[in-house]
Amino acid sequence: MRIAALFTVLLYSFIASSEQLDVVVGWDKPPYVMSADHSGFELELTRAILKELGHELSPIYVPFGRTARLLKDDAVDIALTLNKAHKVSADILSDPYVVYQNVAVTREDRNIKVNGLASLRGKSIIAFQTAKNVLGKEYGNTLASQPNYLEMARQDRQVNMLMLGSVDAVIMDRNIFSYFKAQNDAYADDAVTIHELFPVSAYCAGIPNPKLRAQFNATLKKFFEDGRYQALLTRFRLENLFDKLVEQQLHINES
Structure with missing residues (x-):
């Protein structure tokens, strides 16, 4: 009985700690975002990271210009495809997850x-x-x-x-x-x-909750290290542009 009671407590504890998170994302941008089946590289990566953290992704599709506004209005938990150019505080941005x-x-x-x-x-x-x-x-x-x-x-x-x-x-x-x-x-x-006339651009997720942002970053790092990130790129036939981002930053630092 004690084991059953302990299991019940742990189960309810897990349910209480997990939640559905509203994630705002721009309209269709195949292969990054495909709203018809809630797929695409950015959605699948975010979904996998949140699943590992015990959360469920609930996508909200909006015209791209409204993403930062919804985040500022505290209307969503996470906003995708942002960087410092989008007039959001750099303090709430995750590590870069796509280039x-x-x-x-x-x-x-x-x-x-x-x-x-x-x-x-x-x-x-x-x-x-x-x-x-x-x-x-x-x-x-x-x-x-x-x-x-x-x-x-x-x-x-x-x-x-x-x-x-x-x-x-x-x-x-x-x-x-x-x-x-x-x-x-x-x-x-x-x-x-x-x-290649233009520089590469790194994009982050806007995550106001500092605990969730730290968890997102730590899990993203694991995905890079264990090959899951590259496997997802391969699935969507995407070229990994992070090497170009590093080269670009080195060139800037040397200038």
């Missing part, structure tokens, strides 16, 4: 030489929505102001337009490009050239 890199992509058979943004002047270009606002003043002055420049919310259509020859170049995250290109058998094997 993005916007690039310019051209078809290899077009043989377009790109040595910098100026090389794309005069070319037809399609970019992700808000690119001219987030990629810097030089980008806006050099490319976004020209008449054959367009921004589009549907990134699968960006890839289609490049691969079918409607534009000379696309500007988007390299992993998102690779994901959509691989989905279409008509051009999945066609060669492209990746032009």
Whole structure:
């Protein structure tokens, strides 16, 4: 009886310590976020980390610009895909858990030489929505102001337009490009050239609760060390960009 009573106490203790956490995340960004089945690399990683901590992830999908606002309003437990540029306190940000890199992509058979943004002047270009606002003043002055420049919310259509020859170049995250290109058998094997014109960007989770944030960081570190992080990247066919982040930081420190 004592053993049964002890088991009951431990069970209720576990239930009491676990909870469903509201996690706010931007709209669809395959393969990082796929709201239709609550999947994607960022959601799956966060879900696995929270599960290890005894919690359940409850996703809330919002336009990307509202993520930081909900966090500031104390309306959610965790907000994904944030960094210091999003006007949230650095004190509540987790360690970086994902790295993005916007690039310019051209078809290899077009043989377009790109040595910098100026090389794309005069070319037809399609970019992700808000690119001219987030990629810097030089980008806006050099490319976004020209008449054959367009921004589009549907990134699968960006890839289609490049691969079918409607534009000379696309500007988007390299992993998102690779994901959509691989989905279409008509051009999945066609060669492209990746032009690394922009730096890599690390993103964190906004977690106001200091205890939860420390637990998240410790568990994320375990995922890096035991191979679970890389296994999840491989599952979603993502290139691991953390090495590029380290190289970039070393270059900055040496400058």
